[in-house]
Amino acid sequence: MILMADKSQKIIEGKCSFRIYSGDIKKSDSVFYNPLMRLNRDISVIVLNEFSAQKNKLLETKDKVHPFFAADVFCASGVRGIRYRKESGCDVVYLNDLNPTALDLAKENAILNDVDSLEFSLLDANEFLSGYKDSIDFVDIDPFGSPNIFLDSAARALSRYSMIAVTATDTAPLSGTYPKACFRKYGARPLHHDIMHEVGLRILMGQVAFAVSRYDKAFMPVLSFSDQHYFRIFAIATKGKTKTDNSLKNIGYVAYCTHCGFRTFLSSDKSLITCPKCSKTIQTGGPLWIGSMSDSPFLKSVLDNFDSELSEDKNVVKMYKFLNLVMEESKINYLFYDLHDFCKKNSLSIPKMDIIIEKLKSLGFSVSKTHFTPTGIRTDADVTELILSIQDKK
Ligand SMILES: C[S@@+](CC[C@H](N)C(=O)[O-])C[C@H]1O[C@@H](n2cnc3c(N)ncnc32)[C@H](O)[C@@H]1O
Ligand SMILES: [Zn+2]
Incomplete structure (x- = not known):
């Protein structure tokens, strides 16, 4: 003892x-x-x-x-x-x-x-x-x-x-x-x-x-x-x-272009050799899970059932915010973009996070922040659509 x-x-x-x-x-x-x-x-x-x-x-x-x-x-x-x-x-x-x-x-x-x-x-x-x-x-x-x-x-x-x-x-x-x-x-x-x-x-x-x-x-x-x-x-x-x-x-793979930042899920390896946006050779990773990473209805139940006695606790508040973000982003099963990295690859000036999110939403795209990085967004907009939205200063 x-x-x-x-x-x-x-x-x-x-x-x-x-x-x-x-x-x-x-x-x-x-x-x-x-x-x-x-x-x-x-x-x-x-x-x-x-x-x-x-x-x-x-x-x-x-x-x-x-x-x-x-x-x-x-x-x-x-x-x-x-x-x-x-x-x-x-x-x-x-x-x-x-x-x-x-x-x-x-x-x-x-x-x-x-x-x-x-x-x-x-x-x-x-x-x-x-x-x-x-x-x-x-x-x-x-x-x-x-x-x-x-x-x-x-x-x-x-x-x-x-x-x-x-x-x-x-x-x-x-x-x-x-x-x-x-x-x-x-x-x-x-x-x-x-x-x-x-x-x-x-x-x-x-x-x-x-x-x-x-x-x-x-x-x-x-x-x-x-x-x-x-x-x-x-x-x-x-x-x-x-x-x-x-x-x-x-189960599938991801394809990634280091030149323009194109990224996508693939159901089989090597089904894509060159980037459909800039024609450069792409890299693939996997095998890996290409389905949703989290189940938003399950997470909603988790969040709804939070013990109210503990809601003042700073650990609980931190956890609530974190899970809420993970739940929101799990509704958009596309690989996220780091805006800083994406803008560097495409010689763009970095937009304000909230502005680009609103812009993409107004164009009818799904978009959310990601828990992976504060400079990332998850969206169903493709590389061209994202570039156009970042360039559009209106
Ligand atoms: C990362 S710690 C676990 C921490 C704990 N779950 C927590 O939340 O505080 C890993 C533990 O695994 C034990 N461990 C390491 N190898 C193990 C093995 N092969 N089988 C069982 N326990 C093992 C270590 O003694 C150590 O206590
Ligand atoms: Zn490319």
Whole structure:
């Protein structure tokens, strides 16, 4: 048993309080806790809350009672899994970690928060997941670095109607800084341009979709985003061969012209060799997910059900704004443009964000800001239409 007294500090997240080890945030810390992942955890709590409520409602109509099982497979201090039990409507939460000091701390934090129905294990994540075929309703994969080697066992453990949540902090390979590493880990070619984070996130989504499809489970993303140094995906997985086949129709490629900034989704690689706008050779990235990155009706329910008691909390306000933006942009399934980069490529002066948004709207285009960058817009206007709108000073 760890003596936490002078080694630890107390923090509050959501409706729970925790003891954590103080110090730098390093992998080698006795127990890893990253305060910068608070947004990730806050979002996970409310997304899981919405999903567990939806699933329970579905089972009620079928007159079935079935406990909701969640697994925090890399639990560290327990901060995530304990919040899932207390704030997200889960009946049983498994907390697993390979580090015995972490597991002891997680157990102490469970006592501190007076929560029951937690089951602890000290196993390698793949070993843990291999014991739960088709039986966990929410699997959270939050490792150090790449989640790639855990996706298969997570996919296998998912129940017939379930949710998988995946964090990846290996954004450098996924975003094209290390293309060989991306190909090794994800079997995909990244891009290293203005849209590199969106391409990286979509590569990760594609790999999660492939992993669940190996078990005839269809991948249906409800929320995917990039924040600071990590990507995060939440997707519903539903058992069924036809649904899975249909879901895989959303696997494709992106084409990108480094000269004029043309960009588009492709259903097959090499189906486009030269840019349709400027005839220069284009680059392609993928395979990756080309469907919507998030499900706006699902996100609307998440946002509608915000706990009003917490609405004064600055973390909640930040999360609300962030999710609202992600919801709005997910309605426009086109690759975003970074306006600064686009104007540089086409020798244009950079327009004011609000003015170009209004201009495009007045011309009947869909347009929104993007959470990927404050200088980006997502629109169905093509390169020529965007250039004309930027040049038009009326
Ligand atoms: C990024 S931290 C998890 C943070 C935690 N989910 C949170 O929100 O605070 C990764 C954790 O995974 C554990 N870990 C690393 N490799 C593992 C493996 N193969 N199986 C299980 N746990 C592992 C580490 O001990 C560490 O506690
Ligand atoms: Zn071009």
